[in-house]
Amino acid sequence: MTTAVLLEWVIKSAIILFVLVTAVAYLTFLERKVMSWIQLRIGPNRVGPWGLLQPLADGVKMIFKEDIIPTEANRWLYVIAPAISLIPALMTFIVIPYGSVVHVPILDRDVALRVTSMNIGLLYIFALTSLGVYGLVLAGWASNNKYSLLGGLRSSAQMISYELAFGISIVSVLLYTGTLDLSVIVGQQSGRFGVLGWNFFKVPLFLVFIVYYIASLAECNRTPFDLPEAESELVAGYHTEYSSMKFVMFQMAEYINLITASSIAVTLFFGGYIGPKVNYYPWLGLVYFALKVLVLILLAMWIRFTLPRFRYDQLMRFGWKFLLPAAIVNVIITATVVLFWPPQHP
Amino acid sequence: MEKVLFIVLAVLAIGTALNVIFQRNPLYSALSLIGTLASLSALYLTLHAQFIAAIQIVVYAGAIMVLFLFVIMLLNVPKTQPVVEKHKALGFLAIPFAGAMIAEAFYVLKTLADKKITPAFAIDTTDRAVGTTWSVGYSLFTQYLLPFEVTSVLILMAVVGAMVLARREGD
Numbered sequence: 328m329t330t331a332v333l334l335e336w337v338i339k340s341a342i343i344l345f346v347l348v349t350a351v352a353y354l355t356f357l358e359r360k361v362m363s364w365i366q367l368r369i370g371p372n373r374v375g376p377w378g379l380l381q382p383l384a385d386g387v388k389m390i391f392k393e394d395i396i397p398t399e400a401n402r403w404l405y406v407i408a409p410a411i412s413l414i415p416a417l418m419t420f421i422v423i424p425y426g427s428v429v430h431v432p433i434l435d436r437d438v439a440l441r442v443t444s445m446n447i448g449l450l451y452i453f454a455l456t457s458l459g460v461y462g463l464v465l466a467g468w469a470s471n472n473k474y475s476l477l478g479g480l481r482s483s484a485q486m487i488s489y490e491l492a493f494g495i496s497i498v499s500v501l502l503y504t505g506t507l508d509l510s511v512i513v514g515q516q517s518g519r520f521g522v523l524g525w526n527f528f529k530v531p532l533f534l535v536f537i538v539y540y541i542a543s544l545a546e547c548n549r550t551p552f553d554l555p556e557a558e559s560e561l562v563a564g565y566h567t568e569y570s571s572m573k574f575v576m577f578q579m580a581e582y583i584n585l586i587t588a589s590s591i592a593v594t595l596f597f598g599g600y601i602g603p604k605v606n607y608y609p610w611l612g613l614v615y616f617a618l619k620v621l622v623l624i625l626l627a628m629w630i631r632f633t634l635p636r637f638r639y640d641q642l643m644r645f646g647w648k649f650l651l652p653a654a655i656v657n658v659i660i661t662a663t664v665v666l667f668w669p670p671q672h673p
Numbered sequence: 674m675e676k677v678l679f680i681v682l683a684v685l686a687i688g689t690a691l692n693v694i695f696q697r698n699p700l701y702s703a704l705s706l707i708g709t710l711a712s713l714s715a716l717y718l719t720l721h722a723q724f725i726a727a728i729q730i731v732v733y734a735g736a737i738m739v740l741f742l743f744v745i746m747l748l749n750v751p752k753t754q755p756v757v758e759k760h761k762a763l764g765f766l767a768i769p770f771a772g773a774m775i776a777e778a779f780y781v782l783k784t785l786a787d788k789k790i791t792p793a794f795a796i797d798t799t800d801r802a803v804g805t806t807w808s809v810g811y812s813l814f815t816q817y818l819l820p821f822e823v824t825s826v827l828i829l830m831a832v833v834g835a836m837v838l839a840r841r842e843g844d
Contacts, residue, residue, distance in 0.1 A: 447727045450806070453727075454727050464739070464742050468700065483739050484743065487736060490735070
């Protein structure tokens with residue numbers, strides 16, 4: 328392991344961190360804009376041209392807010408909880424390939440557009456998403472507030488229930504692709520048939536995507552699964568007591584989780600960075616990847632502003648009695664297809 | 674490099690494990706247990722067992738410990754008095770037992786080191802494929818198929834048993 332490789336990792340991670348944080352700032356803006364369009368309103372348009380500087384104004388406002396720690400709260404856990412929810416969210420992104428190999432003129436060598444590729448890539452993602460729940464649970468407990476505690480409890484129950492469907496839908500993908508390495512999975516989806524080479528259009532995996540997408544919405548705590556922070560019953564759920572930058576960290580974690588879930592969906596089902604002419608101009612991969620992720624994020628926003636929130640018993644019944652069996656049936660279908668018509672990967 | 678990593682992770686694992694026992698607040702004990710599991714997972718990584726490391730996090734830290742926390746919070750367990758303080762005699766009994774266990778562990782390790790016993794399942798550590806998902810899955814479904822299936826039946830029985838016990842009359 329040379330210093331150059333180590334430096335490359337550091338630089339890539341720093342760029343990803345910067346891009347993710349900027350993307351989160353503008354996603355909050357986009358979310359408000361999309362919400363207003365769906366509700367036939369104009370939305371934020373005062374700060375800067377078309378309201379484009381709104382995230383900046385929000386950021387400045389949040390930094391200057393008073394940072395309150397309740398007297399009865401468990402100080403140590405209260406302070407550390409936002410970090411616990413943010414760090415796994417950020418760490419997930421290092422295995423996602425967002426482009427193929429490009430030639431960088433300044434360095435005069437080829438650089439792969441991903442931080443790392445590991446042979447347990449999918450499992451790594453699964454492990455980190457399962458850790459994200461601790462931030463919410465601990466925040467709820469440490470705040471020493473009944474609404475926060477209820478939010479934390481709900482989030483842990485919800486995560487455990489939907490993680491099963493999430494994991495089992497990934498098993499189907501694994502059966503079909505035969506590898507856990509995300510770069511290889513993307514490579515398999517290129518080929519002569521263009522869009523039809525995407526996993527989404529392979530016979531068994533279309534249904535898998537639907538289960539995966541619903542489960543990932545639940546994992547991200549997006550409406551209609553936002554019970555941990557259901558504002559009409561729990562004030563703001565697990566982050567009721569949080570203010571200033573600690574509150575921002577929870578928001579960031581939530582949006583980064585949304586970006587990550589969409590990126591994984593793009594990588595597994597929609598051909599990742601693959602698109603027309605990407606073999607000749609590898610930098611185009613970044614554009615395709617970003618566009619595909621944006622489409623999925625817009626889909627999540629559309630769902631959020633269209634559907635009302637589930638009731639708690641509906642949430643549990645849906646997760647255990649519909650989504651989990653559906654995921655298991657998907658595994659059986661995929662296994663049958665793979666057994667009789669083994670996939671020919673390019 | 675590997676040795677430094679091992680020492681750091683081992684100290685972390687043992688330190689958090691001790692913390693599990695010494696904490697009076699059950700929530701802190703549970704959190705320390707997560708620390709232990711995480712450092713064990715990192716130790717597996719240094720042994721080239723990537724699959725086991727990932728599964729350790731997914732199953733134990735990600736699912737089982739979340740349930741532990743859930744139960745601790747839901748029942749709102751008060752800070753418990755250690756059993757030793759309730760039953761003084763137990764404390765005096767525990768010391769010789771602990772001593773005997775430590776002595777036994779040292780004796781076993783010492784004899785193993787003296788005899789230079791080769792393990793029954795020798796693993797070629799230079800082989801890069803050892804510990805990957807493929808190799809674990811392959812040996813589970815060929816060489817160890819029977820124990821694997823027996824274990825899964827056992828777990829299935831536990832699941833069914835839990836359902837029967839949790840179900841109230843008339844449900």
